[in-house]
Amino acid sequence: MKSAYTHLIRQTGTLNHAMMQTAKVMRMNGLELQEHLATTVERNPFVDIDRGVQGTGTSKDVWTEREIPSDTRTSLYRHLACQFPLVFDNDTDMRVALVFLEEVDPNGWLAVPVEHLAQTSGFDPADCERVLGQLQTLEPAGVFARDLKECLRLQAMDRGLLDEVMAALITHLDLLLTHELPKLARRLNTDPQSLAKRLEHIRRMDPKPGQAFSFDTVTQTASDVLVSVTDQGLSFELSRSSFPTIRMSPAFGVNGQTQSPHRAELIELVREAKALRTAVEMRRSTTLLVVAAIFTRQRDFLAHGYTALCPMRMGDIADDVSVSEATVSRIVSGLTIQCPLGNIKAKSLFCSPVSMCDQPKTRHVALQMIKTLIADEDKNAPLSDRKITALLQNAGIEVSRRTITKYRHSLGLEAPGIRRKNAKLSELTAHVRVADGCRRGDLRRSGRDG
Template sequence: MNLQISQRAAQTQGLVMTGHMQQAIALLQLSNTDLQRYIEQEAEENPFIEVARSERALPSLPHVGGKGADADDATGRIADHPLSLYAHVAAQFDLMFNSTQDRLIADRFLEALDENGWLGEPLEEIAFACALDMTEAEHMLHAVQAVEPAGLFARTLAECLALQAEDQGLMTPLFRAVLNNLPRLAAADLTGLARVCACTMDDLRATLKQLRSLNPKPGADFHLANLVEREPDLIVSRGASGWKVELNRSTLPAVLVDEESAAVATQDKRAREYVGERLGVARWLRRAVEHRNQTALAVGAEIVRRQAAFLEHGPAKIAPMTLADVAQAIGVHESTVSRVTTGILMVTPQGTMGLKRFFSTALAGDADGEGGASAAAVRYRIQKMVAGEDPTNPLSDDAIAQMISADGPVLARRTVAKYRDMLHIPSSFQRKRQGKLNGM
């Protein structure tokens, strides 16, 4: 065998994510509250940054990146900022998923994450929404469960503790046996627990000590700025020419750069390098925040344009809309729309909603070919029908399918059953039995 070593040169094209690009992307998914906290932290470290309320029109989108003092690197600042749970996980997803499709599916899991870090929706519901079979959904669940801190996206207490135990190297056959018998532990039946785990009481106590060191709510320590109770980021109102959307100026911070102080400071040759670096960071932050605000406003405006019927008549009229629809309309990538809609709230005449809630797939049209109904609107109609039915004679899935198909999209009985399960509505038999019990 004759082995030879050779070298060849080749040219390839690829996108290199600079530090500024990564941070500009991270800023897109911050709420106004998170953004203000981040800017205030930057202002404490940078003498040329001032925080003020923005009352001026936003400029066109700036180019992210560049050379010179304006592009001085600020790598790591977003990572050091105490983000909310959702922004923290979304930043990890940016590095974990290279495929746009996988990232969109991961965002659907993120949408189901509750404030304690648990998966707040059944896996079957998420699989249905993402058009996945259960094997694919389980595979994606294991992928998103790899984020830090360990224990996020768990469905049960045992699964949450198991993820942390495996991460810390604590998982042993005895530890697994204890997790499989948590009801006995909750009942304080240590003797019975030791018996079913086939261990001594001393071994059991040592394992329980390790168990108590784990966190059953790994998401509870994060900032909860994404909850509905916080101020909205966008405001929808009716203007003279129709619906309009505005940034919530009451919570929206703006970055001001103290150019005059910088000019004075640069006269000192010893401080010139430091001033140039700090001034470059301040200018970059100003452009990045304006870019974030302009993008959020563009996404919100396009959503409002497409969902005018919802604003007028409520959830029954929500139109089908995908991330790709909005991205194509405003000229950005789907992943950009996904990031912007992750943590942004918009107040509307129908209530305050996260932007992700406006997206829903389209259903097939009726026999005349008229489409336009979304899955979300159909689910709302099912919910209203069940709420107004006779408890002693509830509507069957077939009856609901026929009623909706008569004046809307053609709906199969099995589709009604799936949507009913997603809404946690019992079957007609169970509702009838409950109606009789209530009557008694």
């Protein structure tokens, strides 16, 4: 299936004004297109954006347009994003914050190191550290923490409890496993009663502040495309807000102003409006072609999830719809899709092949196995990345230890040493709760006896 744009180029061999505008629009990602439309409407009186026009459909794969309703659940992403305007007053910091937001795990913790995020996103590491400090002031307290101790420290600070003793206790929480309270109190230069009081405050903190919210896989409040399964096939619906229709305002008086000094400018504005309308229509139709091509290859995903994905590259989709790979990349950049499995990013459906028993699979099979292995491991003797590599290789998946580490980071799973410490801290927390319950029971009994 060839795009009209490619066909037009081949037929004429030259670029006129409309084709240049089309090429410009096709090179934009979704956010750039929205900004371009807003700027054009402000300076061109002949351009009008209509976000309320219904599309048309076919008998098999139905392509329509409507406003896709946003998910009404209170999600962690939305709760955090709504607070961004309160702490960020410039676009650069906002973009850095959105990159951080994409790396928040369901617990509300930051799933990747700041250095890695700065390197992959291209932002200055100092700016990333500064923005992270601002993000850690958001509600609920403890979000964007990098580990358990930082999460508790943020909550103690939010409650006005972070004095020197509390800070030292949080830093040395793991010592409670091997030291009695009196010994630890002497080490921290305080008394056992003060230490016990602070432990009680820690017991009331929430080590997973994000779990009070639902967890979406995308940050947008509404998706750009809705994909649903019908009796006739797949239905693809474009969001009106993401893919508006360009309407031409009447060019009153332009043709009659033969002597006007502004006639040439007005004619140019009309020509620009027509070219923009053609370009946006081309963009919408190409987006539908790209999405349809994606789900033609990945139809099993709708029924079985990421583990059912087949290897697919952007070049494959580019060949399917006869556009350049760069065009596919820009179209899917930031594109969100609402489907039976929830809200997903279009780019998440592209994946390189991983060899499994000489059969091409995707990395999602390896990700699921890693997640299962770590969930079932002995918490006091967690599996090392090297051991996980060996287990996957024994199962027929050809991966390296470095790849396993990268996959573990992408799942938001800590290194084995940190998992061991967290298991001990969880055991300690349970011990403190039991001890506190016993102490309260003794106090109630002594009160009754008195």
